[in-house]
Amino acid sequence: MPDLKLLHGTRIVGTRAVLDAAVWPQNTLALRIAPDEVFVMPAISADFVNDQHAIVAPDAGFAGAWIVSDEALEFLQRSCEWELPRERPAFAQGAVAGLPVKLWLEADRVLFLVPAPYATDLEERMA
Amino acid sequence: MVDREGGAGRAEGCSKLMTDMKRSRLMVDGRPVEFSAGDSTLVAMLRAGIHPTGGGCLCLEGDCPHCLATVDGVSYVRTCQVAARPGMVIKRHPSDAPPPLPLDDCSGPDTIARHIYCDVVVIGLGESGRVAAAEAQRNGKHVITLDAGAGQEVIGVYPGPLVVARTREGMVHVYPREEIVVATGASEIHPVAPGNQLAGIVTARAATRLAVAGLYLGRVVAIGTPAEGITVEQAAGELVRFDGVERVEAVVMCNENGSERKIECDTVSIGLGLCPRDALLRMGNGLAVRAVGDAARTSDIPSCPKAGTVCHCAGVTMDDLESVRERGFHELELVKRATLAGTGTCQGSVCLPYIRSFLADRGESLQPPFTARPVTRQLTVGEVAASSYHQATPRTALDGEHRRLGAQMERAGGWWRPWSYGDTVGEYWAVRKGVSIGDVSTLGKMLVSGPDALELLERLYPTKVATLKPGRSRYVLLLDERGYVLDDGLICRDDKTRFTLTFTSGGSSFAELWVRDWAESWRLDVRLLNQTMSRGAINVTGPFAHELLARAGVGDPPQYLHHRTATVAGILCRVFRLSFTGEVSYELHHSVADSMTLWRRLLRLGADLGIKPHGVEALLMLRLEKGHIVVGQDTDFDSTPRRINHEWAVKLDKPDFVGRQAILRTNKVPLDRQLAGLEMEGPAPAEGALIWKGSDYVGFVTSSVFSPVMGKAVMLGWLKLFEGELPAEVTIVGRPARRVPTPFYDSEGSRARS
DSSP states (O other), X not given: OOOOXXXXXXXXXXXXXXXXXXXXXXXXXXXXXXXXXXXXXXXXXXXXXOOTTOEEEEEEEEEEEEEEHHHHHHHHHHHXXXXXXXXXXXXXXXXETTEEEEEEEOSSEEEEEEEGGGHHHHHHHHO | OEEGGGSSOOOTTOOOOGGGSOEEEXXXXXXXXXXXXXXXXXXXXXXXXXXXXXXXXXXXXXXXXTTEEEETTEEEEEGGGSBOOTTOEEEOOOTTSOOOOOTTOOSOOOOOEEXXXXXXXXXXXXXXXXXXXXXXXXXXXXXEEEOGGGTOEEEEEETTTEEEEEETXXXXXXXXXXXXXXOOOEEEOOOOSTTTTSBTEEEXXXXXXXXXXXXXXXXXXXXXXXXXXXXXXXXXXXXXXXXESXXXXXXXEEOTTSOEEEEEXXXXXXXXXXXXXXXXXXXXXXXXXXEOGGGGSOOOOOOOOSSSEEETTTXXXXXXXXXXXXXXXXXXXXXXXHHOTTSSTTTXXXXXXXXXXXXXXXXXXXXXXXXXXSOSSOOOHHHHHTTOOXXXXXXXXXXXHHHHTTOXXXXXXXXXXXXXXXXXXXXXXXXXXXXXXEEOTTSEEEEEESTTHHHHHHHHSSSOGGGOOTTBEEEXXXXXXXXXXXXXXXEEEEETTEEEEEEOTTTHHHHHHXXXXXXXXXXXXXXXXXXXXXXXXXXXXXXXXHHHHHHTTOSSOOOTTBEEEEEETTEEEEEEEEXXXXXXXEEEXXXXXXXXXXXXXXXXXXXXXXXXXXXXXXXXXXXXXXXXOOTTTTOOTTOOTTTTTOGGGOOTTSSOOTTHHHHHHHTTSOOOEEEEEEEESSSOOOTTOEEEETTEEEEEEEEEEEETTTTEEEEEEEEEOBTTBOOSEEXXXXXXXXXXXSOSSOTTOHHHHO
């Protein structure tokens, strides 16, 4: 069973143009979860977002875990009813095992993210 | 059919001697049955002289319903498609009833589903299937093949497109991007004549297979195209009937002159033509499905029989077809519905050519085959459920803490919530007389920011948002275009262009969609962030709430309906002063990462104040004493602010807001019913209890508790106007009750504001 931990980062909601143009700090992972929303790990300051009305909020609302690719893909083949992107790295999101899951797929590992209130369910369904 | 070792003759073409074969055993109805390597379960049973269903023409290709049995606890298994294995337990189905449900073992085997994506899926790996797969591969396509011969039974084609197959390893869901190729060949047409339910009747291809497997067929009579590789006596003329008791002993044919000839036999081989196995093609109407090979051929149409069973699955005879036709059912699809022919186990494999033939013979044109629908095979519940999941119920960050404290957890408002920690009344009094904390993380929380944030909320809510100063909060209703209450909550103004909205636990998901939809529709420049799942909230409530906050480092907490940021017990919080309980209350909104720490520190700081956590049950008692509604419980789908007595929350002098026009219009209609406060002596009636005025029904109770602080039952309920006004005295569960104004408790609100 994977041990999902709260992921600390920054949730940013801004205009699409501002987020398209944003340059995130090195060694951060920025997941574009909607045209107007990005989740950046680890947390960053608001200085990287050129939008005075942007919502830039520290966030620990996702729980996640890295899973080695073979194991992750085996689970996803059973639990994901949509086609995963073939390129790597890639971001994808949708229902996995009946839960709202986000995936960051790298060549040799996959980061599973789920809203923290569903972490226990994802752990149980991945077991 | 008997094992060739026990017979007198030898089938031609048979090369395998039973004595050379390694024998194993399976059990059929408690009887050990030996089988040989390579046997299907059906062949093993036939070797032992057992017909799985007692009789009926066997095809050995998975088309007919005559080899079904319960195999290792799974009913409706086509035994011709399952390899015999040592230790298998086979039970024949009762001849006059469905197989019994496995009530002694309800768990069933675990079945997984795998999801596979490809360009082309080829179903069937006969010659035409192999050609189609090779061609697609040559064109650079990613091809998936599914072959029943390899234990991969396709059970349905669905929009998507999606091809679902049952395999030995579980279910497979194949999603082809471009094409589904059906190369499933053709099935042999079965005979329809009196006696076709006898054992000993097989299709021509089945006869050959049985002979190759080494079964003794005895004297074989062939009707139509003879079986290959075995010696048969050809029966000329038209089939009249099969004679025999349990097993066929003779076939009766009629020649051109009308005279009958009886031919004695041990086995009848049937070669009446082929019918394409195109159910998957017919199922995939409108999808990119293509049939190749025999699956694409035109069906042979047998001559119309005079009598006999047409559909063995549903027990439909030629007389039945005649009967429904005489009653006006002339369309193939209607005949199917009227008789259920074609809806059973074989899904028309046996009966379809004959119903078409029957209707054509009765003067109708030859009608196309009826629509096919998933599934083509009986599935276990586990196979159907594979890849399906129960809807998960989210848990707050304090879920484990509630369980550790012994809370009874319930699903409430779409979340797992602590219903009670075991002493609901004690929890209640902790709020009324001391201090208590409650987990309200489930409340909807949304940030709204942007140049048009105020404009959005002004248009959306029936309150005057512009008058709300930064740092202040206000209770609001959320209305739809018809003026009905969708939800309620707070608007909290953070600064000129930024707001925090709260919604009910159960209504927050829809409320978010509602807000986003309107913001998009009006093309307003706003940013929206739903923080329901990333922000926890703890309600500190009770007369000692000030004291607890002071101990937690907040010596100057916000005033009633104010809010501000503060560090509480070392945790950064947004502190909202409000009250749902009727006592002083502070909601501490914080990161979910800090929920546990904050909860435990508050409990520790309040230990000598008698602090207790309270659950949802106590909270519902407390709020009802204050007359606060719960949207969805006390409201109905058509509850207007006037009907719930909340007109004070609607500012009709605003130029516009969602629902304003509808409220102006409906306000002109005389009030017909209203949510009202009620009280009565004695225990509280059940929620939903009917309300009577004399012998007239006048409403029902929506919320009801026995109020510890007031010593009587208090309720909210819908009351119809009776003789032009709300009744003042009513009867509930046979006891007198009075309509009273709300709040029931602390009507001045002085305790919450203190």
